Amino acid sequence: GDSVTQMEGPVTLSEEAFLTINCTYTATGYPSLFWYVQYPGEGLQLLLKATKADDKGSNKGFEATYRKETTSFHLEKGSVQVSDSAVYFCAPPDSGAGSYQLTFGKGTKLSVIP
C-alpha cells in the first residue's frame, strides 16, 4: 500500500513567492528521507535528504525538516525562481519492505512565472 502522501499539483507561483510542498509518510523506525527533483526532459536527481529525526536537509535554498512526531518531511523555499520549475518527489523508504527500496510520491509539478 501507499507509504507516502504528497501534495498534489500542479502548483503555479509567481517569482519570489514562498513554496511549501507537503509530504507525510508511514515507515517503521526512523529511516532517511529524500526529496528528488526532475527538471524538464531529465531524470530525477537528489535535491536534499535528512538522515535522522529532527534533521534538516537543505540545498539550493530548499529546506525540509524530518518531523518524526508528525511523520512529515515538507519541502519549503522562501523565494522561488523561474529555474525552480520542475516536478518534485518525496521519497521515504518503502514501509515494511526490509529491502531498502524507496517509495516515490506521485510528484508535484511546480511552475514559476516571472
Added chain:
Amino acid sequence: DADVTQTPRNRITKTGKRIMLECSQTKGHDRMYWYRQDPGLGLQLIYYSFDVKDINKGEISDGYSVSRQAQAKFSLSLESAIPNQTALYFCATSETGDSYNEQFFGPGTRLTVL
C-alpha cells in the same frame, strides 16, 4: 560523461514486438533498479537487483523481464509490447549498505507502443 546511461533515449514500436532497454553505470554500485513513470502516477518500481545474481520483482513486474549481465549493466525487456506500456522508463543505481541510500538516475527512455 554521465554516470548512468540509458539506450535508446526514445523508441517507437508496435504492439507485439519484443524490445530491450539497456542501462549502464560507471558508479561501481551493486544495486540497480528499473522504474516507469506515467503522468500523475509518479514512479513505479518494475524490478530491482542487488547484485549480479540477484533479481527481484517490484510492484508492476507483469509484462516485463530483466537481465543483470554484469555489475554495470541491467537491461529491461518487454517480451510482447502493448500500448499501455507507453511510458517513460528510468534506470537507477545505489550503493550497498545498511541504510536507505540515495539513488542515482539515468536520463530516461521514452517508449511509445503503437
